[in-house]
Amino acid sequence: MxxxxxxxxxxxxxxxxxxxxxxxxxxxxxxxxxxxxxxxxxxxxxxxxxxxxxxxxxxxxxxxxxxxxxxxxxxxxxxxxxxxxxxxxxxxxxxxxxxxxxxxxxxxxxxxxxxxxxxxxxxxxxxxxxxxxxxxxxxxxxxxxxxxxxxxxxxxxxxxxxxxxxxxxxxxxxxxxxxxxxxxxxxxxxxxxxxxxxxxxxxxxxxxxxxxxxxxxxxxxxxxxxxxxxxxxxxxxxxxxxxxxxxxxxxxxxxxxxxxxxxxxxxxxxxxxxxxxxxxxxxxxxxxxxxxxxxxxxxxxxxxxxxxxxxxxxxxxxxxxxxxxxxxxxxxxxxxxxxxxxxxxxxxxIGWDAGAGPEAARRAVRSRPAPRAVPGFHVVDLFPPPHPALNWGGEDLLTELRAVDPTATGTAITEEPANLSASIAGILHWAAGSPLVVATYDAGLHPWQARLRDALLARRPDAVRVSTGLPEDGDDVCSYGRGRANLRAAAEVLAGR
Missing domain, CATH: 3.20.20.300 (Glycoside hydrolase, family 3, N-terminal domain)
Known part of the structure; x- marks a missing residue:
């Protein structure tokens, strides 16, 4: 009472x-x-x-x-x-x-x-x-x-x-x-x-x-x-x-x-x-x-x-x-x-520097050698559902890449597919003829991401690997976070901006 x-x-x-x-x-x-x-x-x-x-x-x-x-x-x-x-x-x-x-x-x-x-x-x-x-x-x-x-x-x-x-x-x-x-x-x-x-x-x-x-x-x-x-x-x-x-x-x-x-x-x-x-x-x-x-x-x-x-x-x-x-x-x-x-x-x-965050995100992403930029990537963005205690504004890598390369296509996957083989076949079908990006978010904590990534890489070894969390061995690009500034900075590297 x-x-x-x-x-x-x-x-x-x-x-x-x-x-x-x-x-x-x-x-x-x-x-x-x-x-x-x-x-x-x-x-x-x-x-x-x-x-x-x-x-x-x-x-x-x-x-x-x-x-x-x-x-x-x-x-x-x-x-x-x-x-x-x-x-x-x-x-x-x-x-x-x-x-x-x-x-x-x-x-x-x-x-x-x-x-x-x-x-x-x-x-x-x-x-x-x-x-x-x-x-x-x-x-x-x-x-x-x-x-x-x-x-x-x-x-x-x-x-x-x-x-x-x-x-x-x-x-x-x-x-x-x-x-x-x-x-x-x-x-x-x-x-x-x-x-x-x-x-x-x-x-x-x-x-x-x-x-x-x-x-x-x-x-x-x-x-x-x-x-x-x-x-x-x-x-x-x-x-x-x-x-x-x-x-x-x-x-x-x-x-x-x-x-x-x-x-x-x-x-x-x-x-x-x-x-x-x-x-x-x-x-x-x-x-x-x-x-x-x-x-x-x-x-x-x-x-x-x-x-x-x-x-x-x-x-x-x-x-x-x-x-x-x-x-x-x-x-x-x-x-x-x-x-x-x-x-x-x-x-x-008034007067704070709204460009400071994007500048920091770009400098972090570019701290590693960049892969060859090509237009028209097909993006597979793998990440878990947002933590219940932490905010997520709906950011994803494909959206940010499309902002700098409107020809980009792809999908976001937030949970383990019920049929891994069917998912891989579908992704490879839609990505046929396009350069491929496979992005993961802390795949070491979420084994389904690693399984899906590795299966795709086995069929498409030319794919560009992106990490949107902590860096992992074999990554071509790492954004060091999934904030909008981080994902945009990674997208700019992929698009050669």
Whole structure:
């Protein structure tokens, strides 16, 4: 049941200021583009710390600006955040977001000034929409070829490379008055499990984990105002709990060793690593007790946010969570809001470089020798369905190639064909007489792509191999990501532009 008013000092519940402190520790997702749900209004009235927007909240730029204005009219110190990594990870395509190349392409180019220009464009666009917090950049190192979730979201595998690009990104974002957030502490790149789907474990030793901490140290030194925790168990650091719920990792390591005093926000609690093992409500209570300052419930079911809120209130009543810890967390959120919650006049945020992302994508693609360009390619673009937690704007390689070579033909395949032989025969029939491109997206993680690619190459060894994820042996072209800028850059190479 939703309470409609704060609890009075002399009532059976918490003091008003402590009730508000509890609500400051929450970040809620919600449904809709035009109106604020009544349950969300009541949470905001009681002190809700932030909301997180997704594609479901975005129709166009004017609509988003009105929505953020309406939210902030309810509470001026409400933080409005969004995942805004660039590349294929963003939710503002229909609101005119600048094309970003994604972090891995930026790491391949390794030009920190260009990284800063890309980050500035993304942050300037957020400022123009009244969005004040960006849950980016990714600070994870991409160690393992079988890691299923970090991949091209990372700047790379080298700690110093990642650190210098983080510094450039954070500094540029700060200059626009947007709060950045380095994630996922202490690193998700050494796992073989996606924490959206199950508990991830990084079995490496303490010494082996040291390089993963360096980008986070660099982010803190650069003044990053937020960090996001990883739903990953690190037995060398805490054998019993994932980082999000670990006092050893959040308190001893992050607060005391690294010295971070900004807002520590959890990754979304509905991710199965937390939801299936602990439950979202218990996860909220344990995370705050462990040292988190805000917990995110990204799904739009506000009943789940309320359940997390009630678990925290109940823990305070029962003495399982201290007032001091909640007030400390709320104080950090309050200071963050004082610095970032009020958006600047959007007219002050014009003039970002919309060409920075496409330039970075082109420079990354052209870092490898280009195949011979010919017109009229038949493209077979293989990629899995989009990750449920990550946005996909419908980009595909054929569309981008047709924009520069209208004679191109082809198809996109997003799942294993029921009849592999029939699919191969059909593709070869339609591609007869045309040069062939076979594009895959992380085929090592999706064996059906490798089987289909290899069968086609056996019949058409002249085919050009393209990777739209991490590079693989034998690729002729690699885009280092599936964002629109990445795919267009690869298409330009194929077309000889």
């Amino acid at each position: 939703i309470r409609t008013a704060p609890v009075a000092h002399d009532g059976p519940g918490l003091p008003v200021d402590l009730d508000e402190a509890v609500h400051r520790c929450l970040v809620a997702g919600f449904d809709g583009t035009a109106s604020v749900p009544s349950a969300l209004k009541q949470l905001i009235d009681r002190g809700l710390g932030g909301v997180i927007l997704f594609t479901r909240n975005v129709r166009d730029a004017d609509q988003v600006r009105k929505l953020t204005d309406d939210l902030r009219a309810l509470r001026p110190d409400l933080l409005v955040g969004i995942d805004n990594e660039g590349g294929g990870i963003g939710h503002l395509v229909s609101a005119g977001a600048p094309d970003g190349p994604g972090n891995f392409a930026l790491g391949v180019v390794d030009d920190t000034e260009l990284t800063a220009r890309c980050a500035d464009a993304l942050a300037g666009h957020l400022a123009s929409l009244g969005i004040t917090a960006s849950y980016a950049p990714v600070a994870d190192l991409q160690h393992r070829p079988d890691n299923p979730i970090v991949r091209t979201r990372s700047f790379g595998a080298d700690a110093e490379l990642v650190a210098r690009h983080l510094r450039a990104w954070i500094t540029a974002t700060e200059a626009r008055g947007i709060a950045s957030c380095a994630k996922h502490f202490p690193g998700h790149g050494g796992t073989v499990t996606d924490s959206h789907h199950d508990m991830a474990v990084d079995p490496r030793s303490h010494d082996e984990l040291r390089p993963d901490l360096e980008p986070f140290r660099a982010a803190v030194a650069a003044g990053v105002p937020m960090l996001m925790s990883a739903h990953v168990v690190f037995p060398a650091l805490d054998p019993h709990r994932p980082a999000t719920l670990s006092r050893r990792i959040l308190g001893d390591l992050l607060r005391h060793d690294i010295g971070f005093d900004g807002v520590l926000v959890t990754d979304a609690l509905e991710m199965k690593a937390i939801a299936d093992r602990y439950g979202e409500a218990a996860g909220a209570r344990i995370a705050l007790a462990a040292g988190a300052d805000q917990v995110i419930v990204a799904v739009p079911e506000l009943e789940l946010t309320l359940a997390c809120r009630d678990a925290v209130l109940g823990a305070l009543h029962a003495g399982h969570l201290s007032e001091e810890r909640v007030r400390e967390a709320a104080g950090r959120v309050r200071r963050l809001a004082e610095r970032y919650a009020a958006p600047a006049d959007p007219r002050a945020h």
